[in-house]
Amino acid sequence: MQTIIEPFRIKSVEPLRHTSREERERILHDAGFNLFLIPARDILIDLLTDSGTSAMSTEQWAAMMRGDESYAGGESFFRLQRVVQDLTGFRHVIPTHQGRAAEHILFTVLCRPGHVVPNNTHFDTTRANIEFMGARAVDLPLPEAADTQLYLDFKGNMDVAALEELIQREGATNIPLVMVTVTNNSGGGQPVSLDNLAAVKAVTARHGIPLYLDACRFAENAWFIRLRDPKCAHLSPKQIAQRMFALADGCTFSAKKDAFANIGGLLCTNDDRLATLETNLLILTEGFPTYGGLAGRDLEAIAVGLEEILDPDYLQYRIASTGYLGRHIADAGVPIVEPPGGHAIYIDCARMLPHIPRERFPAQALAVELYRHAGIRSVEIGSVMFGKSARHELLRLAIPRRVYTQSHIDYVVESILEVNQKRDQIRGFEITEEPPYLRHFSARFRPLSPVPT
Numbered sequence: 143m144q145t146i147i148e149p150f151r152i153k154s155v156e157p158l159r160h161t162s163r164e165e166r167e168r169i170l171h172d173a174g175f176n177l178f179l180i181p182a183r184d185i186l187i188d189l190l191t192d193s194g195t196s197a198m199s200t201e202q203w204a205a206m207m208r209g210d211e212s213y214a215g216g217e218s219f220f221r222l223q224r225v226v227q228d229l230t231g232f233r234h235v236i237p238t239h240q241g242r243a244a245e246h247i248l249f250t251v252l253c254r255p256g257h258v259v260p261n262n263t264h265f266d267t268t269r270a271n272i273e274f275m276g277a278r279a280v281d282l283p284l285p286e287a288a289d290t291q292l293y294l295d296f297k298g299n300m301d302v303a304a305l306e307e308l309i310q311r312e313g314a315t316n317i318p319l320v321m322v323t324v325t326n327n328s329g330g331g332q333p334v335s336l337d338n339l340a341a342v343k344a345v346t347a348r349h350g351i352p353l354y355l356d357a358c359r360f361a362e363n364a365w366f367i368r369l370r371d372p373k374c375a376h377l378s379p380k381q382i383a384q385r386m387f388a389l390a391d392g393c394t395f396s397a398k399k400d401a402f403a404n405i406g407g408l409l410c411t412n413d414d415r416l417a418t419l420e421t422n423l424l425i426l427t428e429g430f431p432t433y434g435g436l437a438g439r440d441l442e443a444i445a446v447g448l449e450e451i452l453d454p455d456y457l458q459y460r461i462a463s464t465g466y467l468g469r470h471i472a473d474a475g476v477p478i479v480e481p482p483g484g485h486a487i488y489i490d491c492a493r494m495l496p497h498i499p500r501e502r503f504p505a506q507a508l509a510v511e512l513y514r515h516a517g518i519r520s521v522e523i524g525s526v527m528f529g530k531s532a533r534h535e536l537l538r539l540a541i542p543r544r545v546y547t548q549s550h551i552d553y554v555v556e557s558i559l560e561v562n563q564k565r566d567q568i569r570g571f572e573i574t575e576e577p578p579y580l581r582h583f584s585a586r587f588r589p590l591s592p593v594p595t
C-alpha cells in the first residue's frame with residue numbers, strides 16, 4: 143500500500159504525555175477499570191470517540207474571530223444557514239448545542255406514547271430520547287449485517303421489507319417519522335447506499351411518513367457511495383451528499399462529527415408548521431433561533447467545517463486511514479467488523495477472546511488491556527453498554543478527525559497486535575458498582591484474576 147499522507151500540515155501542537163506501565167496500573171485501579179473515569183492527561187492516544195474531538199483548520203479559527211455574538215439576527219447564523227441550505231436543500235435550519243438537543247426537540251414535537259420510530263440502527267441518544275417520550279425505537283438493519291465477518295458494500299442499509307412490514311403491523315399513523323443513520327454508527331460505521339435511501343423514501347412517501355436522516359457522518363457516507371456505487375463514481379462528494387439530503391424531509395445533525403466542530407448541532411426540516419413548533423421549543427430550552435445554544439463563533443466554525451469536510455483529498459485520506467488500521471489488524475488475525483467503517487474500527491471481542499463469557503465483559507477486558515499495555519483509550523460497545531440486549535461484544539476504536547498522524551496509527555496497530563499475542567491471558571471483569579441507567583459511563587469493575595505480564 144502507498145504511504146498515506148495527511149492532506150494538511152500542522153501549525154499548532156498539543157504535547158502527549160507518556161506514562162509508565164506502573165502508573166497506568168495505578169490509574170486503572172483508581173478509575174475502577176472504567177476508561178471513562180481516567181483523566182485525559184493520562185491517555186496517550188484517545189480513540190474514545192470521534193465526536194467533538196476534531197482538529198480545526200486555520201480557516202475555522204479565522205472564521206471564529208468573525209463570530210457575530212448578537213442575540214438576535216447575528217450574521218454568523220445567516221452564513222451557516224446559507225451553507226446548510228446549499229448542501230441540504232432544507233428550508234428551515236435550526237441550530238442546537240449538539241445532536242441530541244436536535245433529537246430531543248424533534249421527538250418532543252412529533253412523538254407520543256405508543257408511537258414507533260424505526261431506524262436502520264438507532265444511536266443510544268436517539269433511542270433514549272424516543273423512549274423518553276414514551277415511544278418505541280425499533281432497529282431495522284439488514285439481517286445479514288449481524289455477521290461481523292461478512293463483507294457488504296453497504297452494510298449499514300435499512301431492511302426495506304421489514305420497514306414495510308412494520309408499517310403494515312403498526313399503522314402509518316403510529317409512525318411519526320422514519321430515520322436513517324448515515325453512516326450507521328451502532329452498526330459498525332457502515333455506509334448506507336443511495337439506492338437504499340431511495341427505496342426507503344418510496345415506502346415512506348407512499349404512507350405519508352416523513353423521512354429523516356441522522357446525518358452526523360454524511361460526508362463519510364457520501365465518500366463510500368462514490369467508491370462503491372459505480373453510478374456515482376463521477377459525482378463530487380457534495381453532489382452525492384445533496385442527493386442523499388434530497389431524499390429526506392429533514393435531518394438531525396451533530397456538528398461534532400462531519401463538521402469538524404468541537405460543539406454544535408442542527409435540526410432541519412421542510413415543514414413550516416413543524417419548524418414553528420420546533421423553534422418555540424428551542425427558545426425555551428436552547429436559545430433564540432439565530433444562535434440556538436451556541437456562540438456565534440461556533441456557528442462560524444460549523445459553516446466552514448461543512449465545506450471543508452467535502453474536500454475529496456480529505457475524504458480519501460480519512461477513509462483510507464481508517465481502513466489501514468482495520469486491514470492491518472484484521473489481516474494479522476484480529477477479528478473486526480468487516481469491512482472497516484468510516485470513523486472507527488470495531489473489534490469483535492467475542493471472537494477474539496472466546497474464553498471470556500459475555501457476562502464477564504470481553505470487550506471491557508480488551509479495552510482495559512489496551513490501555514494498560516499502550517495507553518490507548520477505546521470504548522466498549524457490548525454488554526456493559528447495552529446489558530442483555532447487546533447484539534455483539536465490540537471494542538470501538540474511533541478516530542478523531544485530523545488529529546493523529548500515520549505514525550500514531552502505526553503505533554495503535556502494533557499495540558493491538560502485541561495485545562493479541564497474549565490474548566489467552568486476558569481475564570474478564572465483574573461490576574462492583576453501577577448506576578440505574580447508562581451504566582457504562584460510571585460503573586466500577588473488578589478484575590477476575592491475574593493480568594498478563
Ligand code: F0G
Nearest residue numbers: 191193240241242265267327358396398
Ligand atoms: N447520532 C449519532 C449517529 C451519533 O453517533 C451521535 C453521537 C449522536 C447522534 C448524538 O450527537 O453527541 O452531538 O449529541 N455520537 C458520539 C459517539 C457521542 O461517540 O459516537 P451529540
